[in-house]
Amino acid sequence: MLYNFDEIIDRRNTGSLKWHYSDDTIALWVADMDFRAAQPILKTIEQVGQHGVLGYTKPTAALYESIINWHGNRYGLALDKQHILFSPGVIPSLVLMMRIFTEVGDAVLVNDPIYAPFMTKVGDNGRQLILSALKEGEGRYQLDLADIEAKIVAHKVKLFLLCNPHNPGGRVWTVDELESLLLICKKHDVAIVSDEIHQDLTLSGHEFIPFLGLAKDYEHKVVSITSMTKTFNVAGIKGSMIFAKDEALIEKISQQQRLSDEHDLNLFAYEVMRSAYEQGDEWLAQALTYIEANINLVCDFLAQHLPDIRVMRPEASYLIWLDCSAYDQDDQTLYDQLRAARVELSAGIQYGNEGQFKMRLNVACPQALLIEGLNRIHAAFNDIKS
Incomplete structure (x- = not known):
């Protein structure tokens, strides 16, 4: 079957760790995807519940x-x-x-x-x-x-x-x-x-x-x-x-x-x-194709609008490592600037000293959400002098 990874599923007020906000912040941080799970998995969960004995x-x-x-x-x-x-x-x-x-x-x-x-x-x-x-x-x-x-x-x-x-x-x-x-x-x-x-x-x-x-x-x-x-x-x-x-x-x-x-x-x-x-292999193949397109989108967007951010293109996963050191801001300021623009990435400093001045961006989401998130990132960095 053909899966729709463009579908935007509202995860707010569901107990979601990723989407815990009370405002319209775009969550591009913790490593889970905003995609509906594969149909065979959802069907299996339903069948287990319908059996009635757990x-x-x-x-x-x-x-x-x-x-x-x-x-x-x-x-x-x-x-x-x-x-x-x-x-x-x-x-x-x-x-x-x-x-x-x-x-x-x-x-x-x-x-x-x-x-x-x-x-x-x-x-x-x-x-x-x-x-x-x-x-x-x-x-x-x-x-x-x-x-x-x-x-x-x-x-x-x-x-x-x-x-x-x-x-x-x-x-x-x-x-x-x-x-x-x-x-x-x-x-x-x-x-x-x-x-x-x-x-x-x-x-x-x-x-x-x-x-x-x-x-x-x-x-x-x-x-x-x-x-x-x-x-x-x-x-x-x-x-x-x-x-x-x-x-x-x-x-x-x-x-x-x-x-x-x-x-x-x-x-x-x-x-x-x-x-x-x-x-699950059919769902996974389609998800990876969609993720790679989103990675390309991020690389192209940043090259055009924020070329001072150095992008480490991933060889695996939907997580992109961004080097923001050209902006000469401390890590907390970088994180706070993005949060003020209502977009959240993972602060690189939590990954060790080598994560200083870096951010981790999750692209496993519908493209419309990613584009809105990128526009907010652009706005946040425009307020920082490189």
Whole structure:
């Protein structure tokens, strides 16, 4: 079927985190889409409700098969049922992995900039946060492998938290980059946890590589975590997966999950996940086409009207990283100026020191909303002297 991504659905006064305003502010910030979910998913939710009995549930053989087929067919990642564990979310999984691979006081390495919970959860759980700044070149981020290794050695790092595809920069790390990182971590006995929640939002011309597929002789130290929630815009239905292939590691993760009873999802999450992976590919293909058109629109608009803003074009996701440093304003002033113009972006400084003077823009919305948001951004920056 043909989906209508131009449809504007009013999300105000629904408990929406994204659209929490009491005025007509345009929300271009937190990473969820303003698109209606795929029809097979909505039909599945309706069918579950109509059944009438919402009792205890467990993952079915059909669910496991849908996950295995999706990741095998799209990415060549060979999974068996025993390699798949369930978790209420990617961030709880990150915390769980810190407990698996580190002790209180151990050093955990992440890149800068990075999705904020990568940093905050390290400190919240008594680990030592070590940052390695990404290098910027040719309009995209690159891993500073020399700095990563130096930090690992200097701080006796036990765990590296990788974001692939990267949030907020939108990089899809190449095979060469990932293999180089793997070699460094193997050399120094560092575990790697790869957050791959944006994997299915990889854009044309780029190829997503699952990290676990590269770790054939290091599987006891590598875990991937992912979810259907970003892919299919169902973040309100919590649920994610942990992929691991080493038998002893799987048992250790399972045991840790049992301690906190965090190994089950609810009935709707299981069924939505199965439905999405079985029947959601048509919706996803159309959504990505629409998102790429919106990315082009933003790049063209800013080049014409606000050329001093440097745009990091994403290789995955619907999030665009904007460098506003030419305007010589502090981060709070930039954010406040946009909010005064009744448009909200994500302030880059929350993603680390390298996010200073930057903003993250979400383009996964109907084009009419995006154009209105861009016009308000234009007005806000016109009031700032570059």
